[in-house]
Amino acid sequence: MAIKTKAGPKKIEISINGKAATVVEGTYLLNAVMDAGYNVPTLCHHKDLTPDGTCRLCLCEVEVNGKKKLVTACNYPVRDQIKVATTTDEIKKHRKNLAEMYLGRWPNVEVIQNIARLCGATDAEKYKSELTDENPKACILCGHCVRACNSFMIQDILGFAGRGIKRHLTMPFGDVDPHCVGCTSCSYVCPTGAIQITDDMNNPVDPELIRSHGMKVNAEMANLDALQNRMREVGTANIVEVMDAYDLLPVHNFKFGKHPDTHKIDSKVMKSKYFTQGAADACWLGCSMACAKAVDDFELKTGPYKGQKVVVDGPEYETAAGGSNMGGFDLDFIVEYNFYCDTYGIDTISFATTMAFVMEAFEAGIITEEYTGGKILNFGAMKETLECLHEMARGDGFGVEVGQGVRRLKEKWVKELGADPGFLQDIGMEVKGLEFSEYVSKESLAQQAGYAMAIKGPQHDEAWLIFIDMVNNQIPSFKDKAEALYYFPLFRIWFGLLGLCKIVWNDVAPADNSKYPPQEAAKIPDHVENYWKFFEGMTGIPVDEDKMLLQAERVFNLQRLMSYYLGYGTRKDDLPPLRAIGPATVEEYLSREERYDRQMKEDMGIDPEARTVEEKLSITRDYRYQQYNKVLDAAYKRRGWDENGIPTVERLKQIGIDIPEVMALLEKPEQ
Amino acid sequence: MIVVNNKEKIEWYEGMTVQDVLDKMGYVFPLITVSVNKQLVHKEDYATYEVPDNANINVFHLAHGG
Ligand code: SF4
Ligand code: SF4
């Protein structure tokens, strides 16, 4: 199916000082002029901040349809085939005059002196007055700090007060604002040093190093995010519709990857009807990404707080996708289950994935209305789902049973109801007792392993490899996949250990990330470096890829050994249910018959013609488990683990954790 | 016939642009990099850059995932 993606902006031919140039529509004239190699003096302009055209030094002449006018280049977006002159006599005169005025007022500020030199202004006396400030670090009213506070931090702590010559910088009501998060962005962008940082609370070894990298992230958020993942606008929910488009959004207990009703729960609806904009419930004050969203004044329809208006933190992508997984394509429902899960202390992912499993079991006749206490639990049974949730919290009714999670339900229903263990194993989306998070991994071998091998169970916070594997086809061989299953979990564990968030790693990307070849680009090297520099800035210890991997590998192996000790760390614990690696039912096979038939022909060399669906299903199952086991073999080998997935003594020695306490874990597993 | 990401084959037609390929593939994710026969194509050129027959097109999606 063809989906209309957004076409990029068009290009415009312009002339600058008589020379032809091509610019993308909407480019600010100043950037176009600089790119063409001309130097224009600026004062209020800053490359990472929205221009506001106040200093008027960047004045250029623009000719549109034969009419000439003067414009401030920094905030003039090119939309027509214009002719530009950057230095006419009139402009020169104007700039010189302005520069003299600035020099008269702030004679000792270095940036002003530079501008004066550039504009040929030498007379500091001409505009000398009682306003003249001899301080070399005087505030020159450029507005960088005000705009940085606003666009980097989404705060308005700083502002200007007074008009004309009385204009001055201030905090609201002239006081120190308690909402200032101390991010130091304002100080960083200040060209004169007028704003000084007096406190480095965590005593980092090198605050400048940390700041310079942090500011890069701030600038990317301010300038690129709106064109990229829109994290500020809608947070992680931006990918609901993206996942649907790529057949990756879990629907009906991961049977399918898309649904015609997804548009009812996508980020557009969340934004227009639910999220309270501008009041992002950031995880921590001072994060320039501020991706967490909140819904204000949401009136609850069920449960102990029925009828009350509440604030709901979310929904995040996973919670919304949990909705589609249960067949609940209704944001009122999603926000309500989101609220009650948070309130009861229940994880939305485990809840939704368990509930989806219960629904499938109900539709398959394994459990009945009688068994569920009268609840008809087909996919999409939203009211009943909320009842289960309330029961779970109260500790009565069928909800208590749902609260056991997928693994225990499988065991219980086999034992007590005589259910088919094979079927429940195939459709029960858990590994190591933890429910899957909300992505369809069926067509990405690397992600299947990323999920099932994850130490805590199938969470994707060790590795999310679906795009690079399934869509980009970047890691085609088992060796490539194993390498990705080595690097990414270690990188993620490493910054997790530092207590850092992953969102600023890959939910915004430097504009020039494509300068790296794809294998490297996938790591987003400039952002990995940000994390390294943060570490170095805090501790004074430089770190590079090898050092990072070693630090992480020590912890990773220790975790695996602890998991082994507790009975969850061998090959059998890394095996996913069939549903995670391919079609598990006839219905599912038929829903993508063309794809599966083609794979049978092309990948397995088996002719699907004249075979029953059941036969094809079973051939596909065998093939996919074979493939999965090969990935596992390759990944174990790369990690230095034996065939059973246990870290080898040799590897423990190599990474320097062969100490007695660790070795003891190897000896006495608590099976 | 053109090949996308060394895997998917799609029919080529006269005047087919990069944007047409993205539409056909349903590639809606914003963080992508496109190259046609190893030549990088910028976003502003997607709608006008014509893809030659038998082209190898690479649409690199940056990893996502919470
Ligand atoms: S430190 Fe940050 S929050 Fe405080 S005024 Fe400066 S930019 Fe605004
Ligand atoms: S404090 Fe610095 S950044 Fe802010 S207006 Fe004054 S000179 Fe500009």
Ligand code: FES
């Ligand atoms: S740089 Fe100040 S008005 Fe353009």
